[in-house]
Amino acid sequence: MTLEDLLQYEDIVIQCHDDPDADAIASGYALLKYLESKGKSPQLVYSGGRTVTKNNLLLMIEKLNIPLEHVRRTDDEAELLITVDCRAGQRNVSTLPHRNLAVIDHHELDMGEVLPELCEVRTDCSASVTVIWAMLKKVGFPIEDRLLSTALYYGLYMDTQKFKGTEKLDREMLDALRFDWDIILLLQSAALALNDFRTAGSAFMNLRYHPEYHFALAPVNTSEPYMLGIVSDMMMDVHELSVCVAYCLLERERCVKVSVRCSKSRDRADEVVHWLVRDMGNDGGGDRTKAAGRLPLALLEKSCPDGNLLYTAGELIFQRLTDYFRTPLKRLAPRTEEYEPARAEEFCKQKAELYRKKKAPAGFVRTMDLFPEGTEILLRTPVGDIVKKAAPALCILIDAEHEVSYTTEEELGRDYELTDEEFPLDGEWLWQPKAYHAGKKEAVMLAPCAKKCIVRDTPRVWAAQLNCRLEVLVWGDWRLGEIGDWLVCHEEDHQNAYIIPKAAFEQSYERAE
Numbered sequence: 169m170t171l172e173d174l175l176q177y178e179d180i181v182i183q184c185h186d187d188p189d190a191d192a193i194a195s196g197y198a199l200l201k202y203l204e205s206k207g208k209s210p211q212l213v214y215s216g217g218r219t220v221t222k223n224n225l226l227l228m229i230e231k232l233n234i235p236l237e238h239v240r241r242t243d244d245e246a247e248l249l250i251t252v253d254c255r256a257g258q259r260n261v262s263t264l265p266h267r268n269l270a271v272i273d274h275h276e277l278d279m280g281e282v283l284p285e286l287c288e289v290r291t292d293c294s295a296s297v298t299v300i301w302a303m304l305k306k307v308g309f310p311i312e313d314r315l316l317s318t319a320l321y322y323g324l325y326m327d328t329q330k331f332k333g334t335e336k337l338d339r340e341m342l343d344a345l346r347f348d349w350d351i352i353l354l355l356q357s358a359a360l361a362l363n364d365f366r367t368a369g370s371a372f373m374n375l376r377y378h379p380e381y382h383f384a385l386a387p388v389n390t391s392e393p394y395m396l397g398i399v400s401d402m403m404m405d406v407h408e409l410s411v412c413v414a415y416c417l418l419e420r421e422r423c424v425k426v427s428v429r430c431s432k433s434r435d436r437a438d439e440v441v442h443w444l445v446r447d448m449g450n451d452g453g454g455d456r457t458k459a460a461g462r463l464p465l466a467l468l469e470k471s472c473p474d475g476n477l478l479y480t481a482g483e484l485i486f487q488r489l490t491d492y493f494r495t496p497l498k499r500l501a502p503r504t505e506e507y508e509p510a511r512a513e514e515f516c517k518q519k520a521e522l523y524r525k526k527k528a529p530a531g532f533v534r535t536m537d538l539f540p541e542g543t544e545i546l547l548r549t550p551v552g553d554i555v556k557k558a559a560p561a562l563c564i565l566i567d568a569e570h571e572v573s574y575t576t577e578e579e580l581g582r583d584y585e586l587t588d589e590e591f592p593l594d595g596e597w598l599w600q601p602k603a604y605h606a607g608k609k610e611a612v613m614l615a616p617c618a619k620k621c622i623v624r625d626t627p628r629v630w631a632a633q634l635n636c637r638l639e640v641l642v643w644g645d646w647r648l649g650e651i652g653d654w655l656v657c658h659e660e661d662h663q664n665a666y667i668i669p670k671a672a673f674e675q676s677y678e679r680a681e
């Protein structure tokens with residue numbers, strides 16, 4: 169996409185992510201300046217429940233005259249909505265109504281994510297300001313405006329934690345910018361209010377450090393989520409630390425928010441967060457070096473009914489991080505990688521072998537053995553109550569879980585081998601399968617008439633037991649398998665691969681000879 173593609177629209181709204189940071193604000197501002205120079209009058213906004221309160225951002229907005237507005241809700245559809253430093257549909261942005269959508273961002277794409285036609289996502293840039301700068305350069309827009317230059321510089325400075333890990337294009341931009349040093353110095357020395365500094369100090373006093381894995385976590389006593397970024401950014405300056413976690417209790421949002429920073433290229437902040445909140449909360453998005461997520465209070469309260477929730481969260485995070493480093497997580501996207509069972513050894517103790525589902529005994533009853541022909545029978549099936557008339561061909565199937573359903577003898581014969589043996593329905597089952605005389609509402613037990621039937625063939629799978637933690641992409645969701653769980657794929661379709669938990673596998677699968 170080029171910036172000129174955006175000029176075909178008149179009513180344009182530029183949206184930063186919720187809780188905008190310096191990069192989002194500066195990127196939106198640069199886009200605003202460009203569109204204004206082309207005779208448009210776009211709006212620069214952000215949404216979400218919180219307004220900007222962070223010291224340096226307020227100062228940035230004031231000193232650089234950035235007309236950023238907070239929009240809570242609107243029914244007005246923008247002709248064109250451009251999300252900057254974020255992508256519509258992701259959790260960190262409350263996307264405003266629009267007819268057309270454009271995206272400018274630098275964060276990595278999620279697996280299988282679909283982007284709008286109008287998009288510029290460059291992961292070779294450390295900040296969105298660099299993406300915008302390159303786009304401005306491409307259309308020959310001169311960045312002579314000192315305030316705009318300053319905004320771009322500050323956006324990159326903040327998004328890279330003071331230029332830690334900049335890319336080639338970032339450095340090119342830095343060389344080209346003619347920014348206002350005085351404003352930069354002012355912003356740099358305004359990162360914290362005195363009270364923020366005290367809060368950070370107390371978080372550092374309560375730091376927990378793992379000497380072997382070089383991670384640390386700091387509980388932050390605050391209700392301002394931005395403090396997490398400040399604390400975790402400061403932790404990155406510490407030589408001994410490679411993974412830094414700050415977390416705080418947000419009563420109003422009913423969650424513990426977690427912010428992660430990684431300073432070594434070996435670790436990925438978005439993966440660490442994903443691991444920390446798995447099965448519990450959600451990721452708020454992020455990238456290689458910084459990411460955030462949430463743990464809902466309801467779940468923490470369950471594991472610690474009347475305790476200190478911040479403390480409980482700390483224990484959980486420490487434990488999960490220890491596990492994370494003890495057994496590094498592997499990932500498998502079967503369909504994109506064209507998974508073959510021969511690859512099972514990468515994740516498992518042994519080669520994959522053929523298994524089949526155990527032939528669980530099922531039972532069947534001929535309706536004519538229960539009622540005279542034509543009697544209306546009511547059956548409580550898993551999909552609801554169904555009434556049918558007793559007929560010579562009509563049967564009732566009792567599955568391994570003792571659920572009942574209608575079938576015909578012909579259908580039954582296709583999937584099952586029918587026997588004359590009695591189907592054992594002992595009293596151990598709480599719910600005894602029954603059918604009802606629909607007119608008289610009388611129950612008739614199926615047990616005395618039920619016969620055993622044996623499933624003819626079950627599809628076979630290649631299966632092997634994991635010896636690592638593995639996440640497998642199944643229908644767009646990452647499913648985690650623990651050591652001991654089984655990695656299986658269909659015999660006919662190798663890319664149809666997934667995880668079956670250890671207990672479930674052992675209960676219902678057996679080796680195919």
Ligand SMILES: [Mn+2]
Nearest residue numbers: 191253296327
């Ligand atoms: Mn950014």
